[in-house]
Amino acid sequence: MRERIGLYVHIPFCHTKCGYCDFNSYAMQGPIVQAFEDALRREIEQSPYSGSAIDTLFFGGGTPTFLTGDSLTQILELLFKRFGIHPDAEITSEANPGTVDTAKLKTMREAGFNRLSFGVQSFDAAELKRMERIHSPEEVFTAVMAAREAGFDNLNLDLIYALPDQPLERWQANLLKAIQLQPEHLSLYGLMLEPNTRFYHLYQKGRLRLPDDETQLAMHAFARACAQEHGYQPYEISNYAKPGRECQHNLIYWHNMPYFGFGPGAVSYWEGARWTNIKHPREYIRRVKEGEPLGFESERLTGWERVAETIMLGLRLEAGIDWEALETRFQLPIRSHYAEVLIALESRGWLQQQNGSARLTEEGFLWHSEAAAAFFEG
Ligand code: SF4
Structure with a gap:
């Protein structure tokens, strides 16, 4: 298989920190956001890998759509200038349904984004509240309609099952609601309790109850059967796609092919070496300004x-x-x-x-x- 190359951009901000989240994300706002955008652009401009051919781009986070449509456009335009992005490249942005509207999505579509991955997680208002998500179930419907209106014909919806106190029937209802929206792709994850999350600490104190193993297995089995029944083929442990709509960027990861990462905490993998940028946005901005190396972890694999x-x-x-x-x-x-x-x-x-x-x-x-x-x- 030809080595395909991916490019990842990490936007580290979110409006709030969700209770289960251990991603490199921060509930920050104010001048740091502009300072981050300046630093990110500088990191891209100074990349020693500029000119490389790129097959897929992925803006993740955090919440990329925390930034304005114009800011995302500027970053994407810069990447087009600096890298040899394939004309048919899949260009994805993660999006929080509570942070988009038709105008913003139109701006993004016109800039070249051609795939959106919505962090939906649940269609149950109480579950969303408990997860500390900022969006409501209604906003998911509005966001998907806005995406279609803006011209996106490739959408993913992320859902999480085995949530605290979630009965099998509620998970079944969540998945069926997602399917009703007819996305091209579904990512269906079982909840993982990661250390340093509020959910984990509550669980340790006995204040959070998860579905038992048998229910979790039934949820997984339902996800597989229901997705397939509706035309979504499983192609990875947690991912399902309509024919030809597999996520090309994630396939680069799963085939262990090379990728470049920009932004705080972003990982790069190139010629058997892997390195990770410093994670905290403030330190990232400082290092970019001072011209110091951004890597805080690196390894060369045999x-x-x-x-x-x-x-x-x-x-x-x-x-x-x-x-x-x-x-x-x-x-x-x-x-x-x-x-x-x-x-x-x-x-x-x-x-x-x-x-x-x-x-x-x-x-x-x-x-x-x-x-x-x-x-x-x-
Ligand atoms: S929106 Fe996503 S990245 Fe941000 S805190 Fe919630 S789970 Fe984490």
Whole structure:
């Protein structure tokens, strides 16, 4: 497979910090926003990788649509000037339904954004409130209509299941409401309790009750069955798409292909090296101003480490791993190296091999982390 290259821009601001969120996001406003935009533009202008061919762009956060349509346009225009962006590039922005209207989305569409990913999470007002989301269920409908009116024909809706006190029926209703809106893509995640979130601390104190394991499995099974019944094919553990509408940017990550990241906390992966920008917006702005290096973490991966990561990520995909393509890409005897691991996973019923490829079984998907870990030990 040709190495495709992605470009990610991180906008770190949100109106409030949601109770379950451990992303690099900050409830900040005022002059820091303009200072951040200036720093981001400077980071892009000074990139040693300018001129690289780019296949996909993704603006994530935080909340990219916290910025004005004009600000997002200026950043995108700069990227077009500095990089060789493919004329058919998928250009996505995450969007919070509470931060968009038709005018803003029209500005973004005209600038070149061609895909929106809405953080919907739930259609239940009480659930949204408990998550500390700023939008209402009605605003999701308005935002999707505004996106269609603005000319977006490629939309993703993010939903979360296994929320505190969520019964199976409420999750079923949430998913069906999302499907009624006919997005091209669905991302359906089970809630993860991450340390340093309000949800996690409440859980530790016994003040937050999650659905039991059996209900969570039923929610996952419903998501898979219901999405497929409505024409969304599962192509990754948590992602479903109408034919041809898989997220091209995320596929770059899942195939462990290279990408450049701009903004606080953004990660870049290039020629086997991975580095992460400093996370806090204030320190990021200071370093850009002072001309100091932005990286605060970096690592260079060996050939076999890259192979293990590529397998770990590839096992997230329904298509699984194409051994011949992988061996050609890394010029290593990968199948024979992992022969024992493969036999062990097959005998547990977690992995199946067919026609030169390996993929997790339905049961294996439930144990993805454990299955993937075996390749790091092997
Ligand atoms: S809107 Fe998204 S990024 Fe911002 S705090 Fe909420 S979950 Fe985190």
